[in-house]
Amino acid sequence: MVIKIHGIHGTTCTQRVLTILYEKDVPYELIPVDWRNMEHKSEDFIKYFHPFGRVPVLEDDDGFILFESRAIAKYIDKKYGAQGTKLTPDEGDLKGYALYEQACMLENIYFDKGAFGLAWENVFKRQKGDGEPDGVMVAKHAAQLDETLAVYERILSERKYLAGDELTLADLFHLPYGVMVRDLGYTSIFEDYPHVAKWFDGLMARESWKQVASFGFRKP
Ligand SMILES: N[C@@H](CCC(=O)N[C@@H](CS)C(=O)NCC(=O)O)C(=O)O
Structure with missing residues (x-):
């Protein structure tokens, strides 16, 4: 299973996360959110994915859910630290x-x-x-x-x-x-x-x- 990103291609905060996935060479699946029908504001989306009813949301292969594009980017970077582009200084520094x-x-x-x-x-x-x-x-x-x-x-x-x-x-x-x-x-x-x-x-x-x-x- 690969990381799932609940989001929308071409919207700013989803773009932020996808850029980091490409930098880190991490395969992902984009699960498109039905924006027109306000899926992101639905009871289920708010309950399971994003309490503020927004995108993007990361769903990892073990079911871990994370929202906020910058936090998602930092999680991906840390999880795949040695892979792709190095994007953070070592914590020892x-x-x-x-x-x-x-x-x-x-x-x-x-x-x-x-x-x-x-x-x-x-x-x-x-x-x-x-x-x-x-x-x-x-x-x-x-x-x-x-x-x-x-x-x-x-x-x-x-x-x-x-x-x-x-x-x-x-x-x-x-x-x-x-x-x-x-x-x-x-x-x-x-x-x-x-x-x-x-x-x-x-x-x-x-x-x-x-x-x-x-x-x-x-x-x-
Ligand atoms: N600070 C959040 C912002 C998330 C956000 O506002 N996403 C927009 C799309 S770029 C959204 O879902 N808007 C729907 C709304 O505000 O109802 C992040 O970086 O993930």
């Missing part, structure tokens, strides 16, 4: 590991705020019937993302990746929303910063992401 955890927080706290905010205002809000994009909020999120990438530029002028000179999960976590905001037309926020642009182009050029992107993009 105290400072290297701490810098990796710090980089994970940069993505989750600073980058995601602006990037998700832009995705929400420009795409998700309308789809959820929550109204039209609010120009003030769009400008606020764009400024927040710009501020974050200005800091990234300083970091990436001193090291190749956010946690050091080796690629980690923290870098890859940026791909789905980074690509989405670029596709929405916010490319200049990245391209104004040469080290950021080089770093992000390198991430998008990885085989793992090319594979995930080949499924197409779907806006939930």
Whole structure:
């Protein structure tokens, strides 16, 4: 039996998990969630898979269930540590590991705020019937993302990746929303910063992401 991912090809958080599965060379089965019929909000889905009624969810071959894309990615990385790309520093490397955890927080706290905010205002809000994009909020999120990438530029002028000179999960976590905001037309926020642009182009050029992107993009 292989790992099952309950999710939807082409949606951001499922993309985050699939990227890591490809990096680690781990076979998986995608169990498509019937989004249109709100399967993710059904009583059974909430009871057995995700208490908040969201995707993705990992179901391991022993029945272990895990939700939250970044936690799933860390689980896969740890379980298949020696396989595929090495994506975390050794835990014995105290400072290297701490810098990796710090980089994970940069993505989750600073980058995601602006990037998700832009995705929400420009795409998700309308789809959820929550109204039209609010120009003030769009400008606020764009400024927040710009501020974050200005800091990234300083970091990436001193090291190749956010946690050091080796690629980690923290870098890859940026791909789905980074690509989405670029596709929405916010490319200049990245391209104004040469080290950021080089770093992000390198991430998008990885085989793992090319594979995930080949499924197409779907806006939930
Ligand atoms: N922080 C969660 C977010 C999960 C999430 O919001 N997933 C979206 C799809 S990308 C979803 O299920 N949305 C349905 C909803 O919000 O009702 C993760 O990283 O897994």
